[in-house]
Amino acid sequence: MSPEAAHNEGSCITESCTGSCPEGQQKDSVFRFKFPEASLKKSRKRDDFLGQLNCGGIFLFAFFFFMALFPSLLAPCNPEERFLPYEAPSRDHLLGTNDIGNDILSELVYGARISMTVGFAASLVSTLIGTIIGLCSGYFRGTLDELLMGFTDVVLIIPKIPLIIVLGAYLRPSIWILVPVLGLLSWESTARVTRSKTLQLREAGYVKSARCMGFSSRHIMGSDILPNIYHVLLPKFMLATASAMISEASLSFLGLSDISMKSWGSMLSFAFFRGGFIQDMWWWYMPPGICITLCVISIALIGFGFETKQEEYAVDGEL
Amino acid sequence: MSGIARKVIRYLASLVLIIILNFTIPRLMPGDPVKNLIGEDVYVSENVMEELRTELGLDRPLYEQLESFLSDLLHLDLGYSYHLHAPVAEILLDRMGWTLLFVGVSVVFGALLGSLPGALAGWRPEKRTCRITGLAFITLSCTPPYFLALLFLYFFSFRLGLFPSKGFYDSPEIWSILHHLFLPICVMSVFSASRNFLIMRGSVIQEKKQLYALYARAKGLNDTGILFRHVIKNASLPIITLLALDFGFLFSGALFIEIIFSLNGIGTLIYGAIMGKDYPLLQGAFLVIALTALLANMLADLLYALIDPRVRRPV
Numbered sequence: 001m002s003p004e005a006a007h008n009e010g011s012c013i014t015e016s017c018t019g020s021c022p023e024g025q026q027k028d029s030v031f032r033f034k035f036p037e038a039s040l041k042k043s044r045k046r047d048d049f050l051g052q053l054n055c056g057g058i059f060l061f062a063f064f065f066f067m068a069l070f071p072s073l074l075a076p077c078n079p080e081e082r083f084l085p086y087e088a089p090s091r092d093h094l095l096g097t098n099d100i101g102n103d104i105l106s107e108l109v110y111g112a113r114i115s116m117t118v119g120f121a122a123s124l125v126s127t128l129i130g131t132i133i134g135l136c137s138g139y140f141r142g143t144l145d146e147l148l149m150g151f152t153d154v155v156l157i158i159p160k161i162p163l164i165i166v167l168g169a170y171l172r173p174s175i176w177i178l179v180p181v182l183g184l185l186s187w188e189s190t191a192r193v194t195r196s197k198t199l200q201l202r203e204a205g206y207v208k209s210a211r212c213m214g215f216s217s218r219h220i221m222g223s224d225i226l227p228n229i230y231h232v233l234l235p236k237f238m239l240a241t242a243s244a245m246i247s248e249a250s251l252s253f254l255g256l257s258d259i260s261m262k263s264w265g266s267m268l269s270f271a272f273f274r275g276g277f278i279q280d281m282w283w284w285y286m287p288p289g290i291c292i293t294l295c296v297i298s299i300a301l302i303g304f305g306f307e308t309k310q311e312e313y314a315v316d317g318e319l
Numbered sequence: 320m321s322g323i324a325r326k327v328i329r330y331l332a333s334l335v336l337i338i339i340l341n342f343t344i345p346r347l348m349p350g351d352p353v354k355n356l357i358g359e360d361v362y363v364s365e366n367v368m369e370e371l372r373t374e375l376g377l378d379r380p381l382y383e384q385l386e387s388f389l390s391d392l393l394h395l396d397l398g399y400s401y402h403l404h405a406p407v408a409e410i411l412l413d414r415m416g417w418t419l420l421f422v423g424v425s426v427v428f429g430a431l432l433g434s435l436p437g438a439l440a441g442w443r444p445e446k447r448t449c450r451i452t453g454l455a456f457i458t459l460s461c462t463p464p465y466f467l468a469l470l471f472l473y474f475f476s477f478r479l480g481l482f483p484s485k486g487f488y489d490s491p492e493i494w495s496i497l498h499h500l501f502l503p504i505c506v507m508s509v510f511s512a513s514r515n516f517l518i519m520r521g522s523v524i525q526e527k528k529q530l531y532a533l534y535a536r537a538k539g540l541n542d543t544g545i546l547f548r549h550v551i552k553n554a555s556l557p558i559i560t561l562l563a564l565d566f567g568f569l570f571s572g573a574l575f576i577e578i579i580f581s582l583n584g585i586g587t588l589i590y591g592a593i594m595g596k597d598y599p600l601l602q603g604a605f606l607v608i609a610l611t612a613l614l615a616n617m618l619a620d621l622l623y624a625l626i627d628p629r630v631r632r633p634v
């Protein structure tokens with residue numbers, strides 16, 4: 001959740017600033033300047049570093065994605081199959097076995113699919129909702145804007161994870177409940193960013209002319225504005241995925257996930273609450289934790305990469 | 320003025336939404352509402368169920384239920400936990416203090432720990448050390464807080480044996496408490512620092528493009544002077560908003576850390592309530608956390624008006 005939220009707050013603050021003093025902000029952009037000391041060589045070096053990080057992110061992500069798509073190719077055996085419980089790593093079982101004798105490496109590989117499905121599905125839901133709300137409130141402005149943004153602010157204040165915990169405790173835990181709940185509770189930042197971008201775009205020449213030609217609002221929003229906010233939505237989508245994966249891991253840790261579908265979070269939870277931690281079985285609880293972290297980092301790095309590209313794009317557009 | 324009115328309306332709306340959520344969730348969820356209101360693992364006979372139904376007013380129309388719910392709320396009556404055999408409000412009050420202490424201290428440490436490196440990293444994003452700290456903080460922010468807590472517990476408590484692994488204190492003395500709380504507070508501070516770092520970095524990068532920074536340079540002020548005297552003041556404003564908006568999130572992070580370190584706060588309480596299907600306790604905990612988050616946001620708004628003169632000035 002962290003990187004995404006962190007970015008939102010950053011953007012919503014700038015937003016509120018532009019809201020309160022739009023003229024000052026515009027003036028500033030006229031006098032845009034750079035401190036001279038960042039020489040060309042240095043900035044190129046920085047680009048390289050960012051590029052490397054981005055490449056690393058994509059590479060890692062590709063690996064996890066492959067793991068999620070074809071688990072049977074990578075896993076040595078079926079995750080349901082039972083061997084001797086509590087075994088230390090050996091040639092047969094590279095990461096040992098857990099309390100009911102499942103091979104941990106296979107579980108790990110199969111867990112990728114569930115963790116990533118939840119992450120992407122939830123963030124798809126939240127991006128969809130956020131985009132629609134942001135588009136409407138930015139395009140129509142006026143009362144609708146006030147209402148929708150007020151609603152967004154209200155939802156923003158409600159603490160998400162406690163609410164999900166309460167809901168998860170009532171409903172029978174399954175990923176088909178987790179996905180909509182996570183999605184329904186994390187669209188606010190996307191809505192805000194979409195709105196501010198739409199506010200800019202609706203004054204653009206091509207949107208105005210489309211309106212003059214009498215296209216319906218829905219058509220304008222769909223075919224003129226949406227393609228142009230795509231580059232803002234993409235990083236948001238990635239960061240929302242990262243945050244949804246962390247939320248999923250946290251909820252599974254509390255035992256609020258489907259027991260039949262073991263994600264990395266529930267593996268960690270089992271390892272902690274069923275003696276893996278006390279018995280010092282690092283091969284049980286370390287791998288899922290490391291996998292979650294690496295996978296989330298890879299997704300977040302891709303998101304950050306998109307974001308820097310988008311900034312460059314924005315600056316180019318201005319000049 | 321309209322800005323203040325809008326803020327007040329939003330806070331009221333959030334309050335109403337929180338209360339409505341709390342009222343509807345046990346009644347809308349699948350299963351018997353009586354069961355939902357007293358908790359699932361409690362055994363009661365049919366007769367007692369009927370009695371409870373009348374007592375809880377579940378046979379009355381919805382608006383009357385809402386009315387009695389609100390009046391209970393105003394009397395600070397959050398229901399009765401049949402698991403722990405005590406009123407929910409009392410249990411929560413008992414546990415809340417520790418969690419607030421824990422979260423409060425770590426938030427302050429986290430703000431300091433995150434914003435200083437963040438400011439430096441934003442000021443000179445091209446420097447090697449700044450990039451490395453940046454990567455480190457991104458990594459930290461991508462780690463689930465409880466996994467971080469597990470690692471800390473493993474290395475410092477089990478391996479090195481430097482710190483006790485559970486509880487708030489052995490004997491209620493200040494040193495014992497500090498000793499026990501050191502690790503959880505470390506984890507929590509690092510966790511909140513990683514978020515502050517990213518915000519501060521972005522904020523400084525934005526602020527240093529402003530004209531006042533250029534003016535300070537034109538006057539001949541050196542780099543550190545510009546950063547620490549001028550830029551950092553303006554750049555740290557978003558941190559306040561973040562801290563408030565983040566409060567709910569930090570709080571939930573604290574819940575997990577509490578569970579790992581077996582601290583007897585709200586977190587372990589919630590975990591027990593989930594395991595025992597003790598719904599009234601969960602409800603009460605959610606209400607209290609949501610209200611705390613609301614208060615934190617209000618406080619941040621007030622603080623903002625106090626610190627930033629631009630907010631007070633009529634637009």
